[in-house]
């Protein structure tokens with residue numbers, strides 16, 4: 702169960718990153734070129750947030766199964782000296798949670814805007830902020846915070 706969740710959580714990261722980068726690009730180009738906010742743009746807004754929510758569910762399930770997190774909450778005082786354990790138990794989870802909240806608010810706000818330009822701009826700004834936080838919190842192999850492989 703645990704290794705399946707790690708595999709799924711690691712894999713879904715790519716869907717989150719790719720959909721978010723594409724949504725940010727579409728929002729930016731739509732805003733700058735004053736394009737119509739099409740059905741495809743709206744579907745992209747919706748699916749980008751939905752993929753992030755699926756990853757959130759995997760993350761929460763993983764949080765409940767992870768030996769590192771279990772160790773953290775059982776031996777918090779000692780575990781605070783172990784950066785990798787603290788990273789997943791507090792830093793990664795809280796940053797990701799915040800990024801997904803920002804993404805969700807941005808998606809909901811964009812949906813409610815009255816003009817196409819405002820929809821694109823709102824989607825661009827909120828999704829970009831979410832992306833920056835998310836990118837920093839992902840344990841890329843090159844991350845100074847914690848590194849894990851690109852694929853499991």
Ligand code: HEM
Pocket residue numbers: 707710711713714717753756757759760761763764767768769770789790793794797798835839840849850852853
């Ligand atoms: C879009 C959001 C997220 C992305 C892109 C993401 C990405 C990742 C990646 C790439 C890993 C490394 C997997 C590996 O070991 O190969 C990881 C580990 C982990 N994530 Fe996330 N994550 C996200 C959200 C969350 C959330 C919201 C939580 C908890 C509420 C969470 C909990 C964890 C835990 C506990 C681990 C470490 C598991 C372990 O090593 O035992 N993640 N995450």
